[in-house]
Amino acid sequence: MPLQDHHQIVSVDDHLIEHPRVWQERLPEALKERGPRIIEKDGKHQWAYDGNIYPTIGLNAVAGKPPAEWGLDPFRYEQMVPGCYDPVERVKDMDTDGVQAALCFPSFPGFGGNIFHRASDKDLALLCVQAWNDFNVDEWCAAAPDRLIPMCIIPMWDIGLAVEEVRRAAAKGARTLTFPDSPVPLGLPSFHNDAWEPFWTACEETDMVVSLHFGSSGHVPGYSFSTMQAVPGQMTMPDAPFAVAIALFATNLMWSTVDLLFSGVLQRHPNLRFSLAEGGIGWIPYILERCDFVWDRHRHYMHNIDFDARPSDLFRKHMWECFIDDEFGVRNLDVIGADKVMLEIDFPHSDSNWPNSRRRAAEVLATVPDDVVTAITETNARELFRFPRVG
Template sequence: MPLQDHHKIVSVDDHLIEHPRVWQDRLPETFRDRGPRIVEANGNHVWNYDGTAFPTVGLNAVAGKPPEEWGMDPVRYEDMIPGCYDPSARLKDMDVDGVEAALCFPSFPGFGGGVFQRAQDKDLALLCVRAWNDFYIDEWCATDRSRFVPLSIVPTWDPQLAAAEVRRTAAMGSRTISFPDSPVPLGLPSFHNSHWDPFWHACEETGTVISLHFGSGGFVPGFSFSGTKAIAGEMALPDAPFAVAIATFSTNLMWSTIDLLFSGVLQKHPKLQFSLAEGGIGWIPYILERTDFVWERHRHYQEIDFDTRPSDLFREHFWGCFIDDDFGVENRHKVGIDRIMLEIDYPHSDSNWPNSRKRAAEVLVHVPDDECEKICETNARTMLNFPAPV
């Protein structure tokens, strides 16, 4: 049965482009000159943060443009459609697309706040993290709290500060934290390290889901600097075209999932929930088969859980997300029908906007009505504790 009119779509992965005043309106006056602000550079709009320029990459905001006009070049705000940076306009674009509600990830800070993790002045960075959270929850989501799902980022350089921000933003209504898909590329301890225990505890205590978005740890497969120049510490252009990175997005989350399944974190923190944003789902059945195979053969001599199969841990702690994944939908029962959600990815290049609902209907054409409802809406509402308005 195809997607019906009564099926509502809750997207667990969309994006916003911060408007130029986000930090200037919220930072203390003494920090504003060094805080994120938009400047003109060579005819483009560029973020300047503490003396460093950060161009707004064109592929971040291609909604409404034909593929022939896409590119990596910086853009101006007037080159984007208003729904990229204006929440009222975004609601109209969601209506056009047939989307009921959306969870929006940051752009300038990086999906998991990596820009602030790499900043030298951590006092300023902490203020910037808090300012983004205040902006998203109290300005963007306040436009319509039934349609925008509150999300936060945390100061990843300090687990105690991160835990405090989890609790602060949870009290404001935040449902999920966007966290690095791997902390290691950011120079942080791995998921296997007890360093993160205060953060895990705070997420469990508040019922906050951890969203692991592809690339939020700063590593982009096929596109990160590589080769002899990089080894020597020199800046080197990537050998591969960006198409390699786009095609291998999900490999980041394969690694993250396997890492967490064997980390012991899930046993120590049984209430943790992880959303695999922009990862697709077609790879999940194989990874579950492979991790179970490895567990069966190697659990006797390694420091891994002797009693719990990785596939069982996955179905207790992880949620898969897809934009356009025929193979994954065909194999949905091997993933777990209660653990699959839909994502729209507006305004990025993987999005099908303004035809997301039409494409979802094509992908779900052979899926029973009750399963369509779970994939499109109710699984996301369950994971995020974001009930439909009465």
């Protein structure tokens, strides 16, 4: 059934491009020079932060441009549509696209805030994390509180500080936090390590959804987001073009999901909820079948595997999934389960169908019953992120 007027689209994975004043307006005067700021270099806008220069990646802001003009070169702000960095203009772009509400991940800090994790001055980094969270809740989302869903990043290098920031951001109104799809590339304990227990507890107690966005660890298959170069020893060939990594983006979340299903975290925290951002859904039936197969045959001698909790049952209780354009996944909703599937638009990135997202969603969901379309486009996301309709 095509999308009707009563079908509102809630995108659970969009992105914002931080405007140049985000940190300059929020850091103490003495720290502004070392805090994130935009500089001009070779006619391009780039971020300067604590003595380092970071490019703005063109694929982060290609909305409105034909694919033939895409590239990885840094952009200037005037080359982007204003909705990339201006929340008022963003809402106009959402209206053009037929999208009612959106959850927007960070850009300069990395999808999971890993730029600040890698910084040498952790006192400054903590203030930068808090400044981004204040910007997101008090400026970005406050510009359209019924359209933009508040989220936060955390100081993941210190679990105690992370717990404090989870509670602070939740009190401000954040509904979800973005967390690395794998902490290990950042030198942090894995999902199997009990060190994260206070953090998981804080997420449960504050009803904070943990959003795992592919690449939020700073790495995608075979590539580093920080250098945009191949990483020797990873799964893809060292001389592969970046297209190989793009095609394999979803595998980040496959790995993360299997780790979590066998970690014991989900059994110890029955109210913990995860959103798997930009991972697609077509892979889910096979992964769950395979995990159950392995669990059934191998749990008897592996004492660190739960003997009673079937992985597929844990997945269906704790994991919400989303897709941009996944026809195969939609054809298999009866196996995946539509009650936790959501839609993502990915504006202003290169996977987005903007300004034709609503039309494309209608095509992909054309054979899906009306009540299931409603769940996927809107209500699953509103219930997960506690973001009800207004009016």
